[in-house]
Amino acid sequence: MRSLYDTLHETLKSRGGTHIGGGFTAEYMLLAFFPLAFVALLRGLDSLTSAVLAILVTALVAFSLPLVKKVSRENSDHFAIAAFYIAIVMGLVLFLMVGGF
Amino acid sequence: MNSELIPLMVVFPLISAILLNLMHGKDRAVRVYGTLAMVVVIAVPLLAVYGNHLFGAHPAIDTPAETGIALGRINLAIEYSFGFLQRALIFLLAAIATFAVLSHTSNEKRASGVYLSMVMLSIAAVSAVVMANDIFNMFVFLEILTISQAAMVVAKGDIGGYKAALKYLIFGGVAGGAILLGIALLLGTFGVLNITDLGNALSGNTKSPIVLTAVGLLVIGWLFESGLFPFHTIKSHIYSSAKADVAALLQTETKIVLVAIAIILLRLFGGLSNMSAVMVGLSVITLAFGSVMALVQTDFRRLLAFAAVGQAGLVGIGLSLGTPDGIAASIFHAVNDALAMSLLFVTVFVIYEGAKTTEFSRLGGLLTKAPRLAFLQIIGIMAVSGVPPFNAYQSEYRLIGAAFQAGYPELGVVIILGTIVTFVALMKGFFLTFLKESTAVAAIGRPQLSNALPLVTFATMVILALVCLGIGLHPGPLYDRFADVAITLTMGV
Numbered sequence: 001m002r003s004l005y006d007t008l009h010e011t012l013k014s015r016g017g018t019h020i021g022g023g024f025t026a027e028y029m030l031l032a033f034f035p036l037a038f039v040a041l042l043r044g045l046d047s048l049t050s051a052v053l054a055i056l057v058t059a060l061v062a063f064s065l066p067l068v069k070k071v072s073r074e075n076s077d078h079f080a081i082a083a084f085y086i087a088i089v090m091g092l093v094l095f096l097m098v099g100g101f
Numbered sequence: 102m103n104s105e106l107i108p109l110m111v112v113f114p115l116i117s118a119i120l121l122n123l124m125h126g127k128d129r130a131v132r133v134y135g136t137l138a139m140v141v142v143i144a145v146p147l148l149a150v151y152g153n154h155l156f157g158a159h160p161a162i163d164t165p166a167e168t169g170i171a172l173g174r175i176n177l178a179i180e181y182s183f184g185f186l187q188r189a190l191i192f193l194l195a196a197i198a199t200f201a202v203l204s205h206t207s208n209e210k211r212a213s214g215v216y217l218s219m220v221m222l223s224i225a226a227v228s229a230v231v232m233a234n235d236i237f238n239m240f241v242f243l244e245i246l247t248i249s250q251a252a253m254v255v256a257k258g259d260i261g262g263y264k265a266a267l268k269y270l271i272f273g274g275v276a277g278g279a280i281l282l283g284i285a286l287l288l289g290t291f292g293v294l295n296i297t298d299l300g301n302a303l304s305g306n307t308k309s310p311i312v313l314t315a316v317g318l319l320v321i322g323w324l325f326e327s328g329l330f331p332f333h334t335i336k337s338h339i340y341s342s343a344k345a346d347v348a349a350l351l352q353t354e355t356k357i358v359l360v361a362i363a364i365i366l367l368r369l370f371g372g373l374s375n376m377s378a379v380m381v382g383l384s385v386i387t388l389a390f391g392s393v394m395a396l397v398q399t400d401f402r403r404l405l406a407f408a409a410v411g412q413a414g415l416v417g418i419g420l421s422l423g424t425p426d427g428i429a430a431s432i433f434h435a436v437n438d439a440l441a442m443s444l445l446f447v448t449v450f451v452i453y454e455g456a457k458t459t460e461f462s463r464l465g466g467l468l469t470k471a472p473r474l475a476f477l478q479i480i481g482i483m484a485v486s487g488v489p490p491f492n493a494y495q496s497e498y499r500l501i502g503a504a505f506q507a508g509y510p511e512l513g514v515v516i517i518l519g520t521i522v523t524f525v526a527l528m529k530g531f532f533l534t535f536l537k538e539s540t541a542v543a544a545i546g547r548p549q550l551s552n553a554l555p556l557v558t559f560a561t562m563v564i565l566a567l568v569c570l571g572i573g574l575h576p577g578p579l580y581d582r583f584a585d586v587a588i589t590l591t592m593g594v
Binding site for chain 2: 021022023025026029030032033034036037039040041043068071072075076077079081082083085086088089090093094096097098
């Protein structure tokens, strides 16, 4: 865990633009949020499958850290990025409503 | 019952908007009429009798056979329903709007009739959305709301405000189109626009692809109006680009509209598991991204904007559960959060007016200059973050309980996490503004922030803080009534 801490600290510092404390907290919160949100989204599946998928997502997130810069970039108020996600979600919502889970 | 005061909650602000627009340039007239109009706007929901108002007094009729409509009886008139929920939401809106109006008339050298006209227009629009029992009427007023909100942001007069407003209108056009197409599909299938009639027509008919497409389109509209993912970035941009007193009003309107549209969706399609799952998923994502993005902001207004968006996700989660406890807790949290977040926006408004910046790099050490402001802000932070004994503690506690009771323990944990992140983010903002040692504000020659706050602003903050505390200590009178509303709502589903 110490090495993860050091790696995160060094990477956040080297990339700049974010308060280190806020960035750190955000990293750990993302690590907690993603698997929980995934479990909430996949409730239709049986508990074993959703547990395995949640563990896989946690591992994926843990190996992708630090995420905060990527998340900040994708959540910027840039018109093109917002339009991209709106188009994706509109399609996804209609697909899930009509096609079902 | 056909209470004559019910339409006045929409008609009076609309007429006032026209009059204020005509008065633009006549400073004294704008100030006097704007202030008096807010007295009426606050009084009408308190005086109005519960009931339904049929415009034109058209009664329900037996459906003519040649129309092909399956229902035996249909309502022809546009109908407004007014009960405890509508009274509470419209009164909350009127109270926060009053601050925005008084703040403008007392702080600006020349009061703008056009700006106050837009505030009135937004009050009329939100009141109509809250009361409308007609889905097309709801759409019309949502469009009016989008335009008036964009205009209020433009009123700030800087390039950032123009850009944010333009983006908001473009995406609003997309969402408005989605809502209208959804309504058109329902109208084409069932032939009615009255929400009660539509609910009756839909019972047992929600599985057809046309209806499911309509549901998807209406959910997309709900996402935009509520500032939920993927519209959370544009909503937070709007909040942070507006003046902070306007941002307080905007976020209140958003939370009220979030609740109002979600209730309509639950009344019409409450049994649809697909809709519930989509709403839960997108609400969770909004809470996660809103809270985490608040943590990494370097500007206090941006931080608050993302925190407000994250809290909207929290409200969305409870409503999406669809249980009486979840719905009641969500409505309660929407009210609590609108109050507490307004208090925080007002404190940031004071910081901006004094220091001319809300960038953390240029703030710091303000505790000695403005201890009263710091005290009121810390109350706001505790209230928003669900710290006892303040109001959001009562609603977040109930939301978590509702999630566990509904069999979604992971959502309970997500809500707790979101609350913690929000608290950390807001405390970070407080630290960097008030506690961190800095001479930056003094160095740039703008140490205008002092403990002597403007009367209207100070009174507003004190009232909001006391209301947050009062609801936190005595949640029963408000929550019990919301619980009754939620039970009635779910019985009809």
